[in-house]
Amino acid sequence: MSAALTNAAPSVRPAFRPWRFIRRNPTLAAGLFILAIMVTVALLAPLIAGDPLRMQPAQRLRPPSAQYWLGTDSLGRDVFARLVYGARVSLLVGLSVATFSILIGLTIGLLAGFFRTADAIVMRIMDGLMAIPAILLAIAMVSLSRASLLVVIIAITIPEIPRVVRLVRSVVLSVREQPFVEAAIAGGAPTWKILLRHIMPSTFPPLIVQATYVCASAILIEASLSFLGAGTPPEIPTWGNMVSSSRLFLSRAPWTIFAPGLALALVVLAVNLVGDGLRDRLDPRLARRM
């Protein structure tokens, strides 16, 4: 089926027209635009911002000014510099968790969907994992190890896996009954080839959409963990740590809380917009309803 479609398409790819793309995919374009700015800022952090760790006790809780664009926090640290460096952690966590949970979830989901014997056991384990609130599971894991970014990434990845497994499994269950899979089995293709070549590609469109939602949720959970004091070590500037260390200064220095808060909301919104936009493109039937 896919071969026929490819042949029918014109052999010369039409030129990319940015305005047409934006007009037809406004949510996707808006999300990508915000994310592109965020990624650029995160990558160029040392060029854009000053030292996020330098404390100046004489400059505590200064409101936004020409020198400190977003003011200073209770230890006299530059909020803008910390915000810029914090973007690195949020984006890194979002990307890593999305990648790891999709890779692991895809593997488990393919096997569970295809082999009936494994299915019952694997799905009960996934049900058990899903019953544990994600933040609590992550808190338990982080509080049992020495805090580090890697532990945080692992602790957020594990509760995300069951959702991916369920999605992949449901696709596999419907695809494995399709005539082209039957034909492959009848043709004597080895099992691994059926799984990887014939079944796996069907999981990609929903998985790409799911990956964006996992990424958004991971960024939120990382910030929440840092906020609760069970996340990234406090010496690393993250948006959650920034809010956490400024909690007592809400009325005196609201910018110390709302600057990182707004940044978080913006980046998660951008990732969600990309997800919604991709879903509209990849699954038009669902798009109308959600």
Add this chain to the structure above:
Amino acid sequence: MLAYVIRRLLSTLIVMAIVGIFVFLLLHLSPGDPAAIIAGDNATPEQITGIRQRLGLEDPLPVQFLRWFGHIAQGDLGVSIFSNEPVLKLVGQRLEPTISLALTTLLIAVTLAVTLGVLAAWKADTWVDRLLMVVSVLGFSVPGFVVGYLLIYVFAIELRWLPVQGYTPIAEGVVPWARNLVLPSVTLGLAYVALIARITRASMLDVLAEDYIRTAKAKGVANQSMLLKHALKNAGVPIVTVIGIGVALLFSGVVITETVFNIPGIGRLVVDAIAKRDYPIIQGVILIFSGVYVLVNLIVDLSYTLIDPRIRY
């Protein structure tokens, strides 16, 4: 029906057993010596040995597991390392604020979300619908603690309409109790409202496309009665399902909301336990929250027959 209930109960028990295994293994498969980590950086070797003995970490793993599971099955969730009190007692002392918060949130969120979802579906593809969907994406994107601090800043610090933080037991008067719960409930409910409103809209759109709705319209049934009696009733199953699944979201949110608003509930108990590395408390609360989640979803499953009499088991 009875056979289904029994089967469903059994699978609930299996899921809870798996949750138990996870929580148990977490302590034992984490890298490093859990006793040393729980004891903290300045602990003496004697203190570490003490903790190891208290948690029974010196026995073989299967022995430890069976002993632990035996205690759990009898309702014994262990003893706090820091205060030496039984975990169940500590949780019991914190129960009222958390239940108050969860129930008011559930009530406000479900009423609001279903209303908005029905409205969005009824006015599909108009500006009302688009606005509601934009707001719902925002509800997913803004972290709970940011919403909380924003509400405190506007309504408690600037406008002084509501108390900044804290909790008043219901025994000391319903009005102070409610005043303290308004901002936390809105904070906790926002993501939940977004989730339920989206599903309600989707489910309603499906039903509104059915022939019997067109018939109802054709014979002149009033809009309100058409939406509520004909459509919403038939759109109920996915809505109730997502309310059940969303309870997990609510529990994660409780931990954050109670921290922001300084509410002495179970969530706050966990957060205090993180700082003290009081693992039995964290373990116990995970088991309780997971248990309630599984139970709620069992009830949701069984309620399908009430919502939709066509469903028979």
